[in-house]
Amino acid sequence: PTLPHPSPTGVLAVQKQAMAAGAPGALTRIDSGSTVYRLAMGKADRAAGTPMDADRRFRVGSVTKSFTTVVLMQLVAEGRVDLDAPANDYLPQALPDDRITVRHLLNHRSGLWDYTNDMFYNTVPGFEAVRNKVFTYQELIDLSTAHAPTNQPGAAYSYSNTNFVVLGQLIEHTTGMSMGTQYEQRIFKPLGLKNTSYVHPRTTLTGSYARGYVRDDDTTLPLVDSTEQTASWAQSAGAVISNSADLNRFFAAVVSGGLVPPAQLREMMSLVPVNADGTQSYGLGLRGRTLSCGVTVYGHTGTVQGYYTYAFTTADGKRRVSSMANTSNNGTVNTILGGTLEAAFCGTDPT
Numbered sequence: 001p002t003l004p005h006p007s008p009t010g011v012l013a014v015q016k017q018a019m020a021a022g023a024p025g026a027l028t029r030i031d032s033g034s035t036v037y038r039l040a041m042g043k044a045d046r047a048a049g050t051p052m053d054a055d056r057r058f059r060v061g062s063v064t065k066s067f068t069t070v071v072l073m074q075l076v077a078e079g080r081v082d083l084d085a086p087a088n089d090y091l092p093q094a095l096p097d098d099r100i101t102v103r104h105l106l107n108h109r110s111g112l113w114d115y116t117n118d119m120f121y122n123t124v125p126g127f128e129a130v131r132n133k134v135f136t137y138q139e140l141i142d143l144s145t146a147h148a149p150t151n152q153p154g155a156a157y158s159y160s161n162t163n164f165v166v167l168g169q170l171i172e173h174t175t176g177m178s179m180g181t182q183y184e185q186r187i188f189k190p191l192g193l194k195n196t197s198y199v200h201p202r203t204t205l206t207g208s209y210a211r212g213y214v215r216d217d218d219t220t221l222p223l224v225d226s227t228e229q230t231a232s233w234a235q236s237a238g239a240v241i242s243n244s245a246d247l248n249r250f251f252a253a254v255v256s257g258g259l260v261p262p263a264q265l266r267e268m269m270s271l272v273p274v275n276a277d278g279t280q281s282y283g284l285g286l287r288g289r290t291l292s293c294g295v296t297v298y299g300h301t302g303t304v305q306g307y308y309t310y311a312f313t314t315a316d317g318k319r320r321v322s323s324m325a326n327t328s329n330n331g332t333v334n335t336i337l338g339g340t341l342e343a344a345f346c347g348t349d350p351t
């Protein structure tokens with residue numbers, strides 16, 4: 001089906017609403033065929049008063065999970081990892097349940113508890129306690145396995161950062177190389193993603209970037225500048241830094257088979273509904289969103305202290321959108337920002 005034209009005015013209306021709800025700034029880039037829309041407003045740096053622009057780099061949070069999945073699926077295609085084998089076959093230290101397969105990690109059905117539930121129960125104190133910390137994968141996994149599983153392996157979908165921390169450990173143990181090197185050699189370099197990096201545990205962003213501001217649980221308190229952090233609590237589950245142009249290029253490459261062979265791509269894009277009305281789904285390291293105009297788009301969302309991200313593409317890679325608001329711990333902003341998908345793919349304009 002041909003898509004309605006994108007609505008730049010719809011995007012601007014969404015960004016305006018996001019700012020009214022507390023975001024210091026917002027940016028969106030739509031690539032539609034050869035047409036590019038770059039839309040930004042508000043501040044990239046509140047203290048300096050620097051205006052936001054659509055090319056600035058930012059922390060993409062869980063969009064990292066799609067990058068990690070591409071590396072893993074390349075290993076599957078190379079015959080080095082079997083999706084339906086026990087993850088324990090590939091780990092230096094066994095998970096408590098041998099029935100957890102590699103696939104369960106990729107589709108959030110392992111039942112492994114998400115350690116961030118405890119780590120960030122109190123948002124700002126939790127963040128301040130870890131922002132300069134460096135964790136090993138095993139330390140994060142141990143935080144998770146101290147809790148009972150949320151479900152038996154395969155029995156239910158339960159989103160958990162732990163799954164992609166285990167996948168990071170699995171990839172490093174299997175290849176003997178760091179995640180950073182794997183991302184660089186298998187994705188960043190081949191695609192020429194010059195605005196994308198994995199600098200864990202370095203705390204600083206380089207080049208032109210947006211600063212991020214996390215909101216306190218007590219919303220009467222001022223925003224906290226959360227730009228500099230190791231992101232070691234997230235690593236292969238959320239520590240990539242990128243920008244809207246690179247994310248749009250990445251997801252176009254994923255769905256057009258530029259990064260993983262057809263068999264593995266089919267697995268990634270096999271979506272299972274995860275909400276009641278089926279408008280939200282999950283494949284392997286990919287979220288699916290079915291929009292009001294009937295199109296299903298593929299990509300991922302991201303939440304890391306100071307940054308909300310949406311990055312999605314049509315199945316054929318012809319239209320992609322990435323949007324970011326530089327605040328977090330503000331569900332209203334996160335939900336509003338999701339409206340850029342409707343504007344970009346369905347031409348919806350709330351004004």
Ligand SMILES: C[C@@H](NC(=O)[C@@H](C)NC(=O)CCCC[C@H](NC(=O)C[NH3+])C(=O)[O-])C(=O)O
Nearest residue numbers: 061062120123238301302303304305328329
């Ligand atoms: C959900 C999202 N997941 C991610 O991006 C991962 C990397 N982030 C998280 O799990 C949120 C960590 C806490 C953020 C903090 N929240 C709190 O501390 C809440 N007490 C904040 O909002 O800054 C996704 O897949 O889209």
